[in-house]
Amino acid sequence: METALITLALGLALGLGLWAVQLRRELAEARAQLDRCCAEQEEQSENQLEQHHALLDSMTEGVLVLNRDGHVEMTNASLRRLFSLEEDPRGRPLMEAFTLDGLSALVAAARESGELRNAEFGLAEPESRQLHVNAICPRRAGETPQTILVFHDVTRLKELENTRRDFVANVSHELRTPISLIKGFTETLLDGALDDPKKSREFLQTIDKHADRLSYLIDDLLTLSRLESGQLALNRQPTELQPLALRVHDDLRAKAAKRSIRLETDIPDGLMLDADGDRLQQAVFNLVDNAIKYGQPEGHVRIEAQPNGRGMAEVAVVDDGPGIPTTAADKVFERFFRVDKARSRETGGTGLGLAIVKHIVQSHGGRVRLESEPSTGSRFILSLPLAVKTA
C-alpha cells in the first residue's frame, strides 16, 4: 500500500515536472514571438518615420514644427537651407532660432484661431528672399497643440510679377505716345489744317511716321513673345555667314547711304554656322540697323567673324559711333532700355531690337556681349556654334 502511494506521488511529481517544463517552453516561445512582433512593429514605425523625413526633406517648401511650448520640434532640409542653419535648431525657442519679425505673431494668431493663417516676410540674410508662410495649429481636445509652419519661397514669382507689371506699363506707354500724336495731328487736320496743302502734307507725313512706329512696335512685340514662348521653332542647319551678311547689307544699303555710312565685311570664306538662317539674319540686321542709326555719320559699320577654336564663332558688328557707357553695357539688352531716348524715338526705335538679338542668340546656345566705351564706338559680339564639318 505504502509502495503504491509512493509510486503515485512520484508519478504525480514527474507529471507536474514535465508539465512545468512544457509550460516554461511555451511561455518562452510566446515571449519570443511577442519580442519578434515588437521588433517588427518598431522596425515598421522606424521605416515610416524615415519615409516621412525623406518626404519632408524632398519638399521644396520649408517645414517647421513647433511643440506646445513654442520650441522647435522638427525642421526639414529646405528650411535649414533657406535659413543657412548649420546647427540643428531642435529644442530652441522659435525667436532664437529664426529671427523673422512678425513670425511669433503669426504663430500666436494660428494658435488662437485654430485656423490656417498666412503672412509674407522679407528675408534679408543669408540672401534677400520673399517668403510666404502658412501656419496651422491642428487642435485635439484638451491639448495645447503643435504648430506647423510651411515656408514658400516666392522670390522668383514676385520678380516675374514685377517684370510683367513693368512690361505692361512700358508697352502701354510706348503705344500711347504714337497714338496720341496720330490723334492730335488728325484733329488738327480736321479742324482746318487740311485746307493748307503744305501743312497737310507735313502733318500726314508725321502721322505716317508714327503709324510706322506703331507697326514696328507690334512686329517686335510679336517676335519677342514668340521667341519667349518657344513658338518659333528653330530650323538649325549649316548656314554660311558671308552671303547672310551681304543680304543684311543689301537691305540696309539705302539707310546707310542717307548717313553716308560705309558698310564692310571681314568674314572668312566658307565660315559655316549651325544656325537658323532667318533668325540669325534678323539678329545681324538689328545690330547693323542700330550701328547705322546710332553710329557716326560718314563713318564705318563692319560685320566681322572668326572661329574661336572652341567650336564657336565670334560674329561682331562694329561701328565708330559715340559708343555706350560701360554702366549701360548689360542694360541695353533689357526690353525698352534706351541710352539715347531722343535718338531712338527719332529713328522709330522700339527699344526691343537688342532684347530680340539676345533671345535669338541664347536660343542657339550662344551668348551676346558688348564691348564699348564712350567715343570709341561699339562692338556687339555674338558667340554662335560652328556647323560640324562632315567628311
Ligand code: ADP
Ligand atoms: P532701339 O529700338 O531703341 O534701337 P535697341 O534694343 O535696339 O532699341 O537698343 C537699345 C538702346 O541701345 C538704343 O536705344 C540705343 O540707345 C543703344 N544702342 C544700341 N546700339 C547702339 C550702337 N551701335 N551705338 C550706340 N548706342 C546703341
